[in-house]
Amino acid sequence: MSSYVMGVLAGIAAVFVVAAIVKFRRRNSPMSVAEKAEYLSKRRARMLPALAVIFLSQQATFFSQMTGGEHVSAEKAKISAWLVLSVVLLFGLATKGFWLEPKEVRDLVDDENTRANRNEAMRWGFLFAMGSAIAVYVLTMFEAVTGREAVHIVLSFGIAAALLRWAILERRAHRDA
Amino acid sequence: MPERLANRLKERRAELGLTQAELAERVGVTRKTVNTVENGVFTPSATLAIKLAEALQLSVEQLFWIER
Numbered sequence: 264m265s266s267y268v269m270g271v272l273a274g275i276a277a278v279f280v281v282a283a284i285v286k287f288r289r290r291n292s293p294m295s296v297a298e299k300a301e302y303l304s305k306r307r308a309r310m311l312p313a314l315a316v317i318f319l320s321q322q323a324t325f326f327s328q329m330t331g332g333e334h335v336s337a338e339k340a341k342i343s344a345w346l347v348l349s350v351v352l353l354f355g356l357a358t359k360g361f362w363l364e365p366k367e368v369r370d371l372v373d374d375e376n377t378r379a380n381r382n383e384a385m386r387w388g389f390l391f392a393m394g395s396a397i398a399v400y401v402l403t404m405f406e407a408v409t410g411r412e413a414v415h416i417v418l419s420f421g422i423a424a425a426l427l428r429w430a431i432l433e434r435r436a437h438r439d440a
Numbered sequence: 441m442p443e444r445l446a447n448r449l450k451e452r453r454a455e456l457g458l459t460q461a462e463l464a465e466r467v468g469v470t471r472k473t474v475n476t477v478e479n480g481v482f483t484p485s486a487t488l489a490i491k492l493a494e495a496l497q498l499s500v501e502q503l504f505w506i507e508r
């Protein structure tokens with residue numbers, strides 16, 4: 264089996280393990296819909312910066328072979344796992360998130376203020392992605408950049424900027440409480 | 441000086457003896473949203489402003505006004 268496929272499978276498995284742990288931890292906690300939404304909202308505000316750091320720290324794997332050399336198998340697997348994480352984070356940014364929760368909880372946790380914060384974060388993500396695309400374009404005038412490297416940079420900056428902006432806005436909103 | 445949407449959410453909520461969480465539950469949002477509206481950090485939509493006014497038994501104009 265290709266190392267890239269193994270990485271994708273490992274990434275998907277990691278997502279399922281995390282989801283199962285989250286579900287298992289809360290199985291015996293009787294909470295109303297409002298309490299659960301509040302709890303999840305606070306947890307998201309705490310999790311977002313950590314996710315952004317984990318996401319950015321994975322870039323080191325990809326760029327450790329920037330000299331044009333071929334990635335070793337383990338690195339290929341990590342790159343594929345990074346791709347899975349990117350897709351999951353992008354989905355989290357674009358949808359209400361908390362996909363395993365009941366609809367009423369998901370609707371409440373994605374209330375008006377959260378939607379406004381999420382839209383603002385997406386705006387930042389778009390601007391950073393475009394900015395990094397311009398930077399890569401300029402870089403290609405001086406140094407060869409492969410299409411894959413360019414996509415990696417644009418995707419990383421876009422998602423990381425959106426995550427960090429959302430984290431700042433959510434934490435600020437909770438801090439005032 | 442820039443315009444800003446001021447409100448008397450906190451005072452009215454206290455008059456009715458409601459917590460932020462209770463008010464949030466009545467209007468169908470999280471406590472975070474009520475808190476950010478109260479503090480002027482977040483400008484609510486017309487729908488939410490009407491729901492808040494109804495929950496606090498005031499008109500929207502009594503609850504919100506523009507500060508210049």
